Amino acid sequence: MRIADYPFTQQAADHVRAAGYSLEDLLEKPSFRIFRTRAADRVRGAIDGDISDVRAQSESELLSELLSYPLARIMVSCLDDSHLLRRYALAEAKLAHRRMEREKADLILLAEDLNLHPQPAGDLFRLHFSEYIVAGHRMKSPKWKLVNRDLDRGFLTVTRDELVRLMEELVRDRVLSGLPLEVDSETCSRLDEILTPLRRDLEAMRSWHQTDLGRVEEGAFPPCIRSMLADVAAGKNLAHSARFALTSFLLRIGMSSQDVVALFSSSPDFDPERTGYQVEHIAGSSGTRYKPPSCSTMKTYGNCPGEDQLCARINHPLNYYQRRVRSISRKES
Numbered sequence: 106m107r108i109a110d111y112p113f114t115q116q117a118a119d120h121v122r123a124a125g126y127s128l129e130d131l132l133e134k135p136s137f138r139i140f141r142t143r144a145a146d147r148v149r150g151a152i153d154g155d156i157s158d159v160r161a162q163s164e165s166e167l168l169s170e171l172l173s174y175p176l177a178r179i180m181v182s183c184l185d186d187s188h189l190l191r192r193y194a195l196a197e198a199k200l201a202h203r204r205m206e207r208e209k210a211d212l213i214l215l216a217e218d219l220n221l222h223p224q225p226a227g228d229l230f231r232l233h234f235s236e237y238i239v240a241g242h243r244m245k246s247p248k249w250k251l252v253n254r255d256l257d258r259g260f261l262t263v264t265r266d267e268l269v270r271l272m273e274e275l276v277r278d279r280v281l282s283g284l285p286l287e288v289d290s291e292t293c294s295r296l297d298e299i300l301t302p303l304r305r306d307l308e309a310m311r312s313w314h315q316t317d318l319g320r321v322e323e324g325a326f327p328p329c330i331r332s333m334l335a336d337v338a339a340g341k342n343l344a345h346s347a348r349f350a351l352t353s354f355l356l357r358i359g360m361s362s363q364d365v366v367a368l369f370s371s372s373p374d375f376d377p378e379r380t381g382y383q384v385e386h387i388a389g390s391s392g393t394r395y396k397p398p399s400c401s402t403m404k405t406y407g408n409c410p411g412e413d414q415l416c417a418r419i420n421h422p423l424n425y426y427q428r429r430v431r432s433i434s435r436k437e438s
């Protein structure tokens with residue numbers, strides 16, 4: 106396990122402390138600019154909903170993953186927005202989840218750092234129910250309910266995927282604990298150059314959530330969605346995965362179910378009743394509101410037509426859309 110992938114751990118904090126970098130170094134040293142940039146990247150990821158997953162290889166990249174974390178904590182504290190703090194904790198936890206999913210090393214040490222003590226049992230892990238409750242208290246679907254788990258002398262079993270999911274929840278709590286830090290205004294003002302654009306993005310996110318959710322900005326659609334819309338307009342049938350991606354995307358950005366159904370009316374196999382049912386289902390009629398697939402899933406299904414410059418910097422079509430909407434509204438104001 107590389108601690109740089111898990112900078113919220115006690116081990117990582119000890120490592121940073123032992124390295125003896127001063128706050129002065131982190132804030133001002135020209136050669137530390139890459140760490141400040143990555144820290145800003147983490148905060149921007151929290152605003153957009155997704156921190157990019159840097160697969161650090163070189164010494165400086167590994168150090169950057171480690172040092173950018175405490176710096177990002179300082180930055181989100183300076184930005185002083187409780188909603189952002191929660192988004193930040195969630196985005197760090199999601200990043201950790203992706204890394205844990207592909208982790209080749211044993212997860213036990215990491216779990217223990219998070220105060221979870223799983224015991225390997227073949228392909229499964231035994232967990233004490235009290236730790237399970239602490240980690241899983243936010244999980245509401247029936248499969249996580251304690252009554253749906255077999256208890257054996259205070260222990261229950263979870264799969265590796267479930268363990269990773271529980272650990273993600275604990276990472277979220279770990280990241281959020283202690284935030285906001287008590288950062289003096291002088292420290293914040295020394296980060297002004299980095300914080301100013303982040304403040305703008307944060308403001309844009311707030312106004313987007315408050316007022317623009319129902320407004321669809323076609324000019325901000327990512328290439329994948331534009332290509333699917335062009336196919337629909339040309340009367341081509343979309344593959345199931347593309348139809349799902351397009352529908353879930355349009356619903357998420359605020360288009361009504363009726364408008365989405367009407368959009369498919371030029372498809373050769375259009376059946377208003379069936380399409381209506383499918384769209385309502387994706388919109389959440391059965392209790393689950395489906396999220397559009399990520400860029401990597403879009404690529405897997407052949408639904409990504411190729412990347413433009415912005416595509417190279419995001420990993421979800423919704424992030425693409427949010428960023429474009431923000432830059433359009435900046436130009437308009």
Ligand code: SF4
Pocket residue numbers: 327328329330399400403404408409410411412413416417420421422425
């Ligand atoms: S990279 Fe993502 S947003 Fe861009 S076209 Fe591909 S799937 Fe769409």
